[in-house]
Amino acid sequence: MNAEQKIAALEAELAKLKAQYSAPSISPLAPVDGFPDLPVVKGVRFSSCGAAVKYAGRDDVMLMECVAGTSIAGVFTRSATRSANVLDCQKKLALGASDAPVAVLVNSGNSNAFTGRQGDESVRAICDAVSDVTNVPVGRVFTASTGVIGERLPHERIIAKVADLHAKLSEYGAEGAARAIMTTDTFPKGAKNDIRIGGQDIEIVGFAKGSGMIAPDMATMLVYIATDASVDQAVLQAILSDLNETTFNSITVDSDTSTSDSLMLVATGQSDAPRITDIGSAEAAQFAAALNVVMTDLSQQVVRDGEGATKFLEIVVRGAASDASAKTVGLAIANSPLVKTAVAGEDPNWGRVVMGVGKSGEPADRDKLSIWFGDILVAENGWVSPSYTEDAGVAYMKNSDLQITCDLGVGDGRATVWTCDLTHQYIVINGDYRS
């Protein structure tokens, strides 16, 4: 090898190593078709623009406006240190149903969490400005902020853009809005579904942001879903809270729970379908099933954009003492750094799954536990399955979408949770987020 070849070889090796330890520009698990082509939802308009809250050269504020008669429901982080915006939204939603229009303003780059009384004042100033421009009563103006914790929100920069945002409102603005609320996300997350109720079409569209500080038992991240269905506020809230448990509250990236998590659902009532007023009705069930598709899709997209993720992992737990017990076991496995690094390393290290079951504190019995990787029975009767081969396990782990199933054999409880692997890129992304 001459000097020139040697230099080329060294440069190639260096480039490869650097790429391995750099944060990816887009998650390898991003949807291959990109952002979906979202249909118009009658009664909802969106806009976005750049206010340089923290990021320059990109949109970082979005506005959503819904017509009078819209029902709105929300679920929020249960963090004891939740943001001023979350507290304000919760207070306003507690006021109950209203016929007034709705506005939602969201910024990225600064979470306005742990910003003291100043944080409350920022929320009030933004809500006042939005109300002035849109004529939506201030009690129906909702906000969210996502980004760094503990730094003053420069709300004057946002307020200066409210008139601009209002002027740009469009029925086609959802994708722009989805992009404006991204932080460490590598792709915007959208989903849609439609149903016919009473012979009339109903559209459901939604978008979400979230990549790190993602953990369940809360409404996780920022999610906005809009439908033109006509639904009573109380029914809408009940459906949302219920579905939240098996979608956004069943995902985890890093076991850390955000101070800003907000999920809001608006139903404008602009479709011609009959109004849903009874949670026990067939129409409510039909609507909930359709909404579930959108919520499951968005929640899984958040996991697919988990910081540093290279593998998507579904964990199914069955045969548990109860559904709640199954979920605890599933999350113990999903949050285990040892399971997550084994997945990253494509190592079929089922012993770490056993460890996860064991540490969960839930009822389990070594000799009744069975574990599958995909369709491969790995362990049963308290030990490795006689039919299992390491070669089969190794081959399976090369897939980018993986499923681990645990049958605890002690009851009928079931749960499914979703997570991603833990990689060098997670360390790269979080070792210097603020610099």
Place this chain on the structure above:
Amino acid sequence: MNAEQKIAALEAELAKLKAQYSAPSISPLAPVDGFPDLPVVKGVRFSSCGAAVKYAGRDDVMLMECVAGTSIAGVFTRSATRSANVLDCQKKLALGASDAPVAVLVNSGNSNAFTGRQGDESVRAICDAVSDVTNVPVGRVFTASTGVIGERLPHERIIAKVADLHAKLSEYGAEGAARAIMTTDTFPKGAKNDIRIGGQDIEIVGFAKGSGMIAPDMATMLVYIATDASVDQAVLQAILSDLNETTFNSITVDSDTSTSDSLMLVATGQSDAPRITDIGSAEAAQFAAALNVVMTDLSQQVVRDGEGATKFLEIVVRGAASDASAKTVGLAIANSPLVKTAVAGEDPNWGRVVMGVGKSGEPADRDKLSIWFGDILVAENGWVSPSYTEDAGVAYMKNSDLQITCDLGVGDGRATVWTCDLTHQYIVINGDYRS
């Protein structure tokens, strides 16, 4: 730059990058003085040898033998999938006090956990072999295994070495034994203390292994402590269980709990100090205080050898609703990947500490929470402290030993927990542990 210089520069850059992403041969947090010079504890002898259970070219089995009259106490993992060895130890300790001698055999490289009935048979075969050679009754022979989960323990290799281990027993064998039980540990962990009770000297020595799969709320890892104090079995167990809560049960490396965790304490009664028979006595308190020093030291050494650790982090929580609440908050912070990666990146990202308090689910109030990094007041009254400067925070984070204090301001509860940072090396170590 000529070709030769260019090659040298590229090679240097490559070597630096490779070093950054390689597992360290020894933790940068290892004690500077190495393994302590442990004194003889009258009535206890140790030996170690290589049995090639998994590792070749190193010792991987240790034997500890204690004279007749020894009291023994233990605490063990509460994992639902605990190893056959742990179940056997618990059964034997439950038999209560005995005057017979004691033997403890430990192997590394294979945990004998989730190995079904075969695992129970391995324990029985080893205990029988040790009993035959040492004349210790089989009910007083204890074992532990640490290493990979779910692979058959080749106990015949261990049994073939029992006579050799017995022949090599020595009062000076503790360091060799400490080395034989290491797995991903980068240094052996030992500690000692002595006290005078009733005018007579008492020695306490101990050693531990542990680096990954380290989480609290269990007796964590493998730890063996020996003293020549004379202590009733019930008193010894009560003291050990109590101290365990604030030492080994207050550390976490990765929130994952081992299936093999065992902490055993033997008191040979060979010192001339009076026998401790009353948990409420001044002598019991004095002994417990001395033992606490050894247990705290060993538990912190485990954190200092946490997989990939470059920073040692003490988290003090005070002003909590209760001590238990304080510990929950401390562990929520200590187990947060976002806090741990910020520490690794020397980023004074106190917002993530706020997040940790918030997600813990314990009583807290944004406006009563104060946070210190070392002596630096970072946050108070629901926001960043007016006296805090980012420069001061950045300078503090460069230390290798860090302390974060949170005063929740809602009660008198206190707790201290210890953890380490989360680095690329953790991913390297756990991404392909088994290959």
